Amino acid sequence: MKFSLGPSLFFWPKNEVVDFYQQAKESSADVIYLGETVCSKRRELRAKDWLGLAQDVAQDTNKQIVVSTMTLLESPxxxxxxxxxxxxxxxxxxxxxxxxxxxxxxxxxxxxxxPAINCYNLSTLKVLLKQGMTRWLMPVELSGDWLKTLLNQASDAGIRQQFECEVFSWGYLPLAYSARCFTARSEDKAKDDCEYCCIKYPEGRRMNSREGERVFVLNGIQTLSGYQYNLINEMPALDAMGVDIARISADSTEAFTQLDNFREQLVNPTRKELDGVTECNGFWHKIAGMSVA
Amino acid sequence: MELLCPAGNLPALKTAIDNGADAVYIGLKDDTNARHFAGLNFNDGKLAKAADYVHQRGKKLHVAINTFAHADGEERWQKAVDNAVAIGTDALIIADLGVLDYAATKYPEVERHVSVQASTTNLEAIKFFKNNFDVQRVVLPRVLSVQQVRQLAKSSPVPLEVFAFGSLCIMAEGRCYLSSYMTGESPNTVGACSPAKYVRWQDTDKGLESRLNGVLIDRYQEDENAGYPTLCKGRFEVDDNVYHALEEPTSLNTLELIPDLIAMGIVSVKIEGRQRSPAYVEQVAKTWRMALDRYQQSPENYAVEGAWMNTLANLSEGSQTTLGAYHRKWQ
Structure with a gap:
């Protein structure tokens, strides 16, 4: 199984993005995704800058570089x-x-x-394959059982070899997208006058319950999980069912440590107890996403 | 412009038609539709009756099969399409690409509408549905501003339907896993958001508390109206501020946009609320019929009446309404 570094979901200053991807280049990731997926107003890097960065990162490395694109597109x-x-x-x-x-x-x-393309079943996989899909990220809300069923069906249908399967395995889960910017709202600003305030929150803004429970993380128009998803204990299971790539989300430089931890888990599985107040793995186990099984 | 009303049961459907709906949309009694609630929706017998009632009066029936088909049960969604076609539905409302493919291949002659749950917000995505499934209509998510809807309507190769009134989803529909994150069940997988079986109410020293699967969604003082704990409409803490961090309990109401929507060529305005009572359907259908007729009779003199707004506000969450994303300032 290979490991990927997902696209950074937050808004960071350009020099920090460049630094981050220099580190990514030195990391143990096999695949590096980069690009803005959340908000088109974030222009520290424009399209040409992202492509330039991709070229820089791709130089003298065997890593595969993938350009990630926006999720909610509303204008020409x-x-x-x-x-x-x-x-x-x-x-x-x-x-x-x-x-x-x-x-x-x-x-x-x-x-x-x-992961924001809704592919829940074999017929949809076939539609996407016909369009040219070569790799499929399972929607984050689906379980290990769901995935196993679907991959088995794909094998039975003789199409399993036509695509790689990647699973979001570590980090804040992208859960929702809105017209509204919740970070701007948290500063009492309208989206049109947001002053790009999400750059002040390099790991998003915590939205807690009034009992202090970490419910969600606000990241502009995106809502992330309050806990970091962590499938480290499930790595052998993912490997066994033929998952090709496990995705570590680029939440911060901690992702680089996690890439190493996850890879180590395949070689030398050691159960890690998740704390249940900052980490979760519920979706994989078909229970509330924020829970720990 | 068609007035498309919701119905969760036969009485609501009849009420909708009798009060001015041009078309009604309904769902089957299982998890194939995005309003899968106990005691709601249509079994096969009721489905046929619904079709008869609507067709005898020269109106149209749309059947929503708009959740995402489970890997281990695709047949259920295909059977739902078969059943809807068998009773003569005028349109199928579908979100899942696999289900759309099935419907387009097996029943090319039956109209296919892209459900709001498919989150189609731009021209290229509309082209995708047009090219692959020859769809006849796209229902837009409630994330676009009026200007964006206008722009899209100008260039879209497929007629557009928009949401006009009802509970307000603030997230791009079909791309929101908040509910499954908190409860394990989402609109996409089971056809319900913030399902009632996870809701708990409790009187405490600090006030009346509403919880969803144990998570505190809101806490009300005595002078406050408590609302259903839809998880995106609770009060939460961001640093030291406690507020409706995502959205207040409120409903969408676009009566004032009728002239704009007609000018843009929007083909249908949709009323949300298959889970609501026949009384709700009656009031909303009647009010919207009046407004649309008033505009048709005299477009230049169209003005929203205070009485219409009051009627609709009384049927709304938190007794308040908003233009939502149509109005850029809301965003």
């Missing part, structure tokens, strides 16, 4: 940027909306179906 201007990224001529693209699937299909180029 956003679609223009998306087209530019899709038609980059060099890197594989992660589609996080069907618009990107459409564009990649028109370009006759392969793509990764990201």
């Amino acid at each position: 201007a956003e679609i223009q940027v998306l087209k530019r990224l899709c038609d980059n001529g060099e890197f594989l693209v992660e589609a996080n909306d069907l618009s990107a699937v459409q564009i990649m299909h028109e370009l006759n180029m392969p793509f990764v179906a990201g």
